[in-house]
């Protein structure tokens with residue numbers, strides 16, 4: 086008991102020491118983080134514009150995707166806007182090697198979803214895959230990091246090998262809606278459809294913009310018999 090207490094104290098002292106020389110800052114507002122804060126300060130966490138739309142059927146995301154793919158439920162953690170508090174977090178996650186932010190956001194969302202009707206029927210968490218080429222460039226799949234956090238908070242396992250991206254497509258950010266769809270259709274594939282048979286999967290993505298990536302995943306997943314799909318994202322641009 087004494088030993089554990091001692092090592093905790095030592096760890097705390099070491100962290101304080103490292104904070105003194107390498108102060109960690111909040112990725113969103115740039116303020117110095119307190120020792121107990123990780124990546125994002127508490128003030129910014131409180132400012133996150135949560136949608137809580139997992140409690141609301143026929144929410145804006147479900148209206149967006151209706152008729153485009155079969156789904157049970159769709160929800161996102163927060164509203165996303167270029168100048169909002171979530172934007173710098175996503176920037177760091179996608180372009181500045183901060184995979185820990187994805188895990189943290191996934192964990193926070195998982196804690197909100199835990200015990201909900203939205204989460205209750207889910208068997209497996211499936212992150213939207215990145216192509217191998219992009220994976221090599223970035224070093225990790227940001228959707229997988231979010232899925233990892235969700236899994237940690239909910240104890241639902243993740244599948245990363247079965248839904249795959251077969252074609253490398255150029256970045257979508259500058260394309261309009263119809264060109265985005267041209268860009269993503271038929272780029273996903275399911276390696277072993279039997280693995281998802283009779284399952285309810287939670288497809289996980291970082292931000293839902295036009296929904297074309299989800300739609301393309303939905304098309305590929307139609308190969309699996311009696312599969313139910315729900316979707317969770319961190320941000321929605323709506």
Ligand SMILES: [Zn+2]
Nearest residue numbers: 111114126129
């Ligand atoms: Zn902050």
